[in-house]
Amino acid sequence: MPRNLPGALPMQTRALPIGASAINIEARTVRVVFSTGAAVRRRRWTGWDATIPFDEILQVSSAAVDLTRLNLGGPVLDSHSMWSTGSQVGVVERAWIEGGEALAEIRFPPAGIDERADRMFGLVSEGIIRNVSVGYSIDQARVIEAEKKGDVEQRIVERWTPHEISFVTIPADARAQVRSGAGEDVTYPLTVTRAAAPTQEISMPGAAAAANGQTNDTTTSETRSAPVATPPAPAPSPAPAAQSPAAEDTSARAAEIVILAERHAMPAGWAAEQIRSNATLDAVRTIVLDAVAERSAGNQINNRVQVITDAGDTLRAAVQNAILHRANPQAVQLDDAARQWRGMRLLEMGRVYHEETTGERLRDTSSMELAGRLLGLGGGLSMRAGGMSTSDFPLLLANVASKRMRDAYGAAVQTWKPFSRQSNLPDFKERAVVALNGIPELKKIREGGEYTHAALGEGAEKYALATYGRKIAITRQTLINDDLGAFDRLPSLFARAAAELESDIVWGVLLKAHKMGDGKDLFHADHGNIGTAGDPDETTVNELELLMGQQVDAAGKPLNLPIKFLAVSRKHKLAALKLVSAITAAKTGDVNVYANSFDIIVEDRLYNKAGASPWFAITDPGRWDTIEYAYLEGEQGLYTEERIGFDVDGIEIKGRLDFAAKAIDFRGFGKNPGN
Secondary structure, three states, rough: OOOOOOOEEEEEEEEEEEEEHHEEOOEEEEEEEEEEOOOOEEEEOOOOOOOEEEEEEEOOOOOEEEOHHHOOOOOEEEEOOOOHHHEEEEEEEEEEEEEHHHHHEEOOOOOOOOOOHHHHHHHHHOOOOOOEEEEEEEEEEEEOOOOOOOOEEEEEEEEEEEEEEEEEEEEEOOOOOOOOOOOOOOOEEEEEEEEEEOOOOOOOHHHHHHHOOOOOOEEEEOOOOOOOOOOOOOOOOOOOOOOOOHHHHHHHHHHHHHHHHOOOOOOOOOOHHEEEEEEEEOHHHHHHHHHHHHHHHHOOOOOOOOOOOOHHHHHHHHHHHHHHHOOOOOOOOOOOOHHHHHHHHHHHHHHHHHHHHHHHOOEEHHHHHHHHHOOOOOOEEEEOOOEEEOHHHHHHHHHHHHHHHHHHHHHHHOOOOHHEEEEEEEOOOOEEEOOOOOOOOOOOOOOOOOOOOOOOOOEEEEOOEEEEEEEEEEHHHHOOOOOOHHHHHHHHHHHHHHHHHHHHHHHHHHOOEEEOOOOOOOOOHOOOOOOOOOOOOOOHHHHHHHHHHHEEEOOOOOOOOOOOEEEOHHHHHHHHHHHOOOOOOOOOOOOOOOOOOOOEEEEHHHHOOOOOOOOEEEOOOOOOEEEEEEOOOOOOEEEEEEEEOOHHHHHHHHEEEEEEEOOOOOEEEEEEEEO
């Protein structure tokens, strides 16, 4: 019977027992024989429901086995599970061939690093798990056809590559093959040589001979350099013939159809079907061209990026939205998907979510036990391969609190940002900012003269990041008491505290003794930036304007720095607003010369209940250096982290802020001590 040989085969497996003497408890190593080359009975499909048995025999020699993958640190898996790194329990330290056997030394990680690896090593050490199985691909095989009825075909694997070694409870069924994708076999290029006992040999390709109905024993060699793609199903019937099949040479037509089928990777049996149906070459070529075109269209690369969410993502988002809405209905709108969750208490919500995402029922648990299990605090809760508990409800709750925290932080009012400049830092080392002491002066260049180098000032202002932080907890009591404040008020206050800390630091630059690079305070008589105490009016503002106008660079040239902002407390707010308000004057003396000249910043930190409240004139930070603030690069603003609590029975959420601020130059500021 003619048959179609595959151009590639999926990964195979076979199993062998572990010898007890091969285990080293102290080194946590196991020496195994993963192949002896014994024959394994397998089956190949010849149709939808028909199979033919054959014996697969692995040749075990240095020439036959490619141990490169294993000797580069091949993975040791639990039952051929390739879906996650959590399935890897060890690594191949060394693989070699000795006495016609393929051996490997497997090393497990030190105790305590991986629970799954510790369990596997314990079971192997105690002799509970006694078998290993090797996953391999076939690179070259020689097929010996059955000579007489009752015999089975033999496939001698002359070159093969082990990919992984697995610990298994029961040796793999010889008929089974390990699947390696969502419904697809992983295939590898291979060379298949078909041989028979008779010495007859013909040069006709095996597929062409089969198509012509020849059943001679053949010896052919076929090499594939890539897996065979499955093209679209051909049309049920060929196109109308352009010429009569009787006019064509039957043998030549069959050979041409076979060549077309092989060249364009048409489905198995397709060529024979076209030959039996007397399809003309023109009709066959049309079908092949259509199949190739459709296949090419399906392989086109689409540059459009599409984000796909699964049912778990949708469910998780709905629960988070429901919790946030319950905690703050005015601030968070309820999504349609979250409506079914809005009437549930936190504990009930967690139970239903856990059951829907894991399938584990939690009906027969007390409130305290249920809260503990939902928060991942033990109680029989198993661990997934990523370190997460069977239910990701703890992560969901932490995300809700963290999101509320970040939202509240972003919404906080910070009045200092308009006159400051951001410059993030890569580390916590002291940063030196060279002061702009002057604008480099252009020099006249005579014919043939040289250009000279301009230099910035030598002064530098230095500062470094500091870390600030606290943590909050979501405990079992939080779930049992249905305490929604843990997801709204507490994170909001936490975030507000972070934003207020930033404001304290920046405004502290203006209000406290802030040393500059020259050793003097930011506001100092030698810096010429302090005016006469009083309310903001034409006289006092004009004084600060004159002081800022007298500021010069290192070369003694005026900087022409304008006043962009007036920063005042509520005590001086009314006077400042009047100063910049436009009025219709009846006479020249009543004209408001500062109408719409400045931006007014009202900051209550400038109010001094026990004494005078200062106010400040500040230039545009785009014109000259004022205050520079910085976060740690990559962690701008409030950064949150979550973990299952150790000090508390619940989830700990840590908020961290890496922040610093420094005045870079005194020339852009003017201070009035106030009254």
